[in-house]
Structure formats: structure tokens, C-alpha cells
Amino acid sequence: MEVDDVLQEWTWRQPFDLIHLRQLIGAFTPVEWDLLFAQCYKNLIPGGWIEQIEGDPRIHCSDSSMSPDSSMVQFTQAVFLAGQEWNHPIDTLDTMRTAMEKAGFVDIHEKTYRWPVGPWARDPTLKEAGRLHYHQWTAGMEGWGMYLLTKFGVPRPWTKEEVLVLLAKVRKELQDPHIHMWQYA
Numbered sequence: 001m002e003v004d005d006v007l008q009e010w011t012w013r014q015p016f017d018l019i020h021l022r023q024l025i026g027a028f029t030p031v032e033w034d035l036l037f038a039q040c041y042k043n044l045i046p047g048g049w050i051e052q053i054e055g056d057p058r059i060h061c062s063d064s065s066m067s068p069d070s071s072m073v074q075f076t077q078a079v080f081l082a083g084q085e086w087n088h089p090i091d092t093l094d095t096m097r098t099a100m101e102k103a104g105f106v107d108i109h110e111k112t113y114r115w116p117v118g119p120w121a122r123d124p125t126l127k128e129a130g131r132l133h134y135h136q137w138t139a140g141m142e143g144w145g146m147y148l149l150t151k152f153g154v155p156r157p158w159t160k161e162e163v164l165v166l167l168a169k170v171r172k173e174l175q176d177p178h179i180h181m182w183q184y185a
Contacts, residue, residue, distance in 0.1 A: 007028070009039075010039050016044055017044070017049070018049050018050075020050075020052075022053045023054065025054055025055070025057060025092040025093075026083050029088055030089065034102060038103045040103065052100075055093070055183055055184070055185040056091075056093040056185070058076050058080060059117065059181050060182055065179045066173070066180065071170045071172075071173055079144070079145055081154040082154060084154075086151070093112075093185075097110060112185070114184065115129060115185040116133060116182045117130060117134055118130050118179070120179070141167060141170065142163075142164075145167060150163060
């Protein structure tokens with residue numbers, strides 16, 4: 001494994017047979033995404049593969065267990081707008097196919113999954129995935145939420161206290177096993 005700045009000209013001597021990208025939502029501007037995919041295309045062997053795994057930060061619910069104006073929905077909508085305001089959109093799941101095609105990739109395959117947030121699912125595998133995803137949310141949401149909302153919140157940057165109040169409400173919703181929230185991944 002080597003670490004480098006993927007937005008600079010790649011200097012590896014041999015092309016790759018696989019390039020794997022994961023959880024890069026919000027990392028790049030749309031122009032930088034185009035540059036990254038162009039670099040990937042240029043640095044793959046003929047017939048090589050690019051694999052990208054991303055999640056959509058927007059929360060969904062397929063039943064009536066979560067209110068459309070819940071704290072979680074408010075939070076995810078707020079960070080989504082903040083990402084747009086910063087010009088680092090977090091809609092990567094919606095845009096990566098087009099960006100890959102623009103770079104020259106063909107034969108693109110997409111698989112989209114519903115990823116539970118919390119251990120509410122009946123299926124044992126999804127229940128475990130949801131339990132782990134719950135911990136990912138509770139461990140990370142304050143860091144990325146605080147950054148995005150206090151710097152790029154819409155219509156104005158939020159105060160630290162405003163973010164903390166909303167996150168306390170989100171944590172309460174995350175702990176409710178009767179709320180069946182999920183994300184696309």
C-alpha cells in the first residue's frame with residue numbers, strides 16, 4: 001500500500017489491474033472527481049477494474065416509524081446542503097456513474113443496497129449490519145456534522161451549540177429500536 005495525493009499526477013511506474021475507492025463522499029469538488037476518475041482510467045491496465053463503494057448520507061424509512069421531519073432527516077438534509085454550499089457535494093452515489101463514463105469507463109455495473117441503521121431488521125445478517133452501522137453513525141456524526149454545519153451551514157453557519165442540540169435528538173432517535181431507518185449503499 002502506498003499513500004499519495006490522488007489529485008496530483010500519478011507517478012507509479014506500473015498501471016494497476018484494480019483501483020478501489022471507498023467512502024470518499026465530500027472529499028472532492030465535482031471538477032476534482034472528474035480529475036480523479038481520469039487518473040484512474042489512465043492508470044489501469046487494459047481490462048482493469050475500478051471499484052468504488054459509497055453510501056448515501058440521506059436517511060430513509062419505508063414505513064411510518066420515522067417522521068418525515070425527524071431530527072435525523074433534518075440533520076442529514078442540513079449536512080447535504082452544507083456539502084453543496086462548500087462545493088464538495090455528498091451526492092456521490094448519484095453522480096459517480098456519470099463521472100466514470102465521462103472519464104471513459106464502459107461496462108459499468110452498479111449494485112445498490114438498503115443498509116439498516118440500527119439492529120431493527122429481522123434478517124440476522126441485516127440486523128448485524130445495522131448494529132455495526134449504528135456504531136459508525138454514533139462515532140462519526142459529530143465530527144463531520146460539526147465541520148460541515150459550523151463552516152458551511154445553510155442559510156448561515158450553525159453555532160456549535162445548535163449542532164450539539166440537534167445531534168442529541170438524533171442520538172435519541174438512533175437508540176429507538178422502533179424506528180426503521182436505512183441508507184442506500
